[in-house]
């Protein structure tokens with residue numbers, strides 16, 4: 093295939109995977125809508141023998157059927173998400189093949205966002221079974237879908253070769269690490285956000301979405317785990333690989349360029365998050381808020397900086 | 411959390427992984443200031459008491475947290491306001507456009523946030539807090555490192571995870587199995603030893619009680635300490651580089667040479683402890699410059715690969731060597747690095763005066779203004795002979811590497827390569843202002859004492875030249891010739907001796923961080939008690955655990971230990987009351 097054909101393929105793959113994410117989101121919404129008629133404990137144990145609130149055999153049977161349907165919708169959603177992730181991967185890979193010469197597909201914001209969203213999906217799918225993440229499904233699929241749409245509508249750029257400054261193995265290392273960290277921070281941020289929501293409305297309707305979230309402790313732990321994984325990766329990306337590359341390209345490790353400033357801010361805020369979790373009076377709610385601030389600075393750095401500061405940054409290409 | 415000791419003392423209060431911040435500061439306060447017992451009669455805020463209080467506040471976790479926030483906040487303005495050290499041109503442009511704000515910003519240090527007093531104050535406080543935090547923690551850790559796993563607390567059921575069951579195995583067998591199950595732990599189960607430490611108790615039912623203590627993950631705290639220490643190393647490296655090093659920029663036209671001495675730099679930024687004798691005595695000649703512009707497609711006009719050839723000598727007497735530098739591939743000479751930053755054109759311009767003598771001749775650096783390499787430059791001719799006595803001439807205007815013209819756009823450069831170069835400059839006569847002692851930029855004309863040279867029709871004269879053309883100035887003032895094209899390279903020469911220290915610090919910090927985040931300190935205790943007498947005596951087993959970090963799956967691990975202790979699952983577990 094020619095480079096141009098790869099570019100077309102990439103664009104089509106983005107459209108297809110967005111459609112698949114959309115269907116997955118619908119499946120998960122159907123899952124949660126159906127689940128409203130099933131007491132939380134029933135689905136939690138994946139069985140119909142729950143103490144169906146004193147109802148007769150009819151009720152039990154209905155609960156049985158609904159429980160099955162909930163599980164089926166959940167499965168459909170995850171399968172669709174897996175398919176979407178596969179197509180998403182094709183979109184990313186063919187984007188790199190579309191360039192002449194072939195290069196890593198991380199030359200601009202559009203490509204970065206495309207890959208970071210893929211990383212969110214992959215992270216979610218990898219952790220799905222181990223942590224029974226079905227409660228996270230609507231959030232992940234919804235987030236990825238919306239972000240992809242924004243990416244295509246606002247950030248799309250045709251394929252261009254990498255500038256000289258970008259042609260370094262350190263770019264590849266730096267960007268891979270940054271993308272992995274971004275994906276993980278985003279997943280962690282979702283958990284922190286759900287924590288705040290659940291904490292705010294602890295007594296929701298039996299069967300509703302919130303009542304099916306894990307307990308506050310579990311949400312907090314999940315948020316911590318993903319973010320504690322992302323933090324060292326980010327440290328490596330932003331404070332080691334980035335500076336080494338900058339040293340090669342521009343002759344300085346660190347120059348307080350806006351992009352670097354915000355990478356530093358993100359790092360400090362997440363350090364504050366880790367400290368907050370270990371400080372009485374800051375655990376839980378306050379820590380979750382700090383984590384979300386960190387996530388906001390992270391995404392601002394990738395998208396906002398370029399819009400607001402434009403060419404002010406030497407990094408204005410990514 | 412911090413003091414390994416605190417968890418051994420009062421198990422009842424350690425149901426969470428971390429102690430509270432107040433708990434921490436009390437510990438460090440006690441540890442750090444133990445030598446000065448408070449005088450009971452002293453006023454509440456006697457100086458010493460106050461100092462002690464202030465120190466405790468400063469080194470508390472809460473303060474560290476707040477300082478971290480302040481640091482993040484304080485870094486923001488530097489990304490909004492142009493920074494002197496990042497882009498001086500932009501900073502001065504900004505100043506010109508904001509007359510009222512600029513002086514205020516200047517006072518606040520907003521043009522150099524990262525050297526400003528307030529930014530430094532925040533991170534220095536953070537560092538003091540850090541030192542005040544690490545030192546006592548290191549001491550506590552050092553002691554804890556050699557301590558054995560603490561003996562089982564009296565009441566295991568108060569720990570966050572607790573299981574109890576009965577078995578027919580003997581207590582010794584159970585403990586032996588426990589040893590096997592707790593692989594990776596440091597285990598103390600020497601019956602006599604543990605019993606002695608625990609103050610061997612006889613249970614109310616008359617049976618003998620044995621216990622086992624296991625601990626793992628002590629390295630977590632070491633990782634955490636290493637991480638925090640490394641932050642100091644990074645800072646020292648940074649500071650060292652900034653103080654001892656320098657950074658300079660120079661534009662060199664191909665064919666010219668550069669010797670590494672202060673006078674040769676266009677701009678030079680030394681660290682405050684830098685000495686000019688620290689300049690390595692190398693020199694080099696820029697032999698050529700090579701660039702490929704992409705010719706077609708969307709990215710037409712982008713410089714694809716560019717590199718400069720250098721003939722360099724490490725010292726005046728040394729042998730000449732040849733090398734090429736390009737983006738991402740600098741030249742390093744004795745720790746000094748030479749980077750190729752950018753490039754542009756230097757047209758050769760010759761100015762003849764009224765007498766026909768050459769008043770100026772040579773390549774003139776024109777600075778690129780956009781991607782088409784339309785460039786801007788200035789020629790200053792201080793010593794020309796006018797028709798009536800000495801005169802100074804000035805030219806300023808554009809260079810179009812590939813000249814093109816449409817009525818709609820006027821003149822423009824169609825391509826960055828020099829396929830059809832043209833100059834278009836306005837000419838001035840009068841006083842260039844070179845003699846009044848004020849240093850001026852070589853890229854701007856000081857028009858105070860200059861007036862435009864006019865054509866016979868009264869309009870300002872534009873000197874439009876294609877390559878090898880000559881334009882004659884009116885009134886017999888002389889002529890201007892466009893003789894040829896050279897290229898220039900903009901180089902950055904820098905030395906920052908602390909960089910490797912800083913980099914090493916970051917790498918150490920990362921290692922420490924990994925240990926600190928992923929090593930899970932954990933303690934497990936097993937207690938066995940023989941009940942009753944006779945052949946069907948039962949052994950009552952209790953297993954309990956304490957996770958000293960967040961995020962671990964303690965319950966799962968305790969369950970596994972219980973499973974392997976029970977062997978065949980004949981008995982119903984006697985579940986902990988809290989679990990039912």
Ligand code: HEM
Pocket residue numbers: 360362363366367370411412428469470471472474478536537539540541543544634638641923926927
């Ligand atoms: C330069 C600023 C600092 C940075 C960037 C920083 C960063 C971090 C990070 C990333 C962690 C997480 C590692 C972990 O969870 O074990 C951490 C933990 C910790 N930091 Fe800092 N820190 C700083 C200053 C301080 C100061 C001044 C103190 C003392 C008051 C302190 C005390 C602690 C403690 C006690 C922990 C362990 C918390 C736990 O067990 O989870 N740090 N720090």
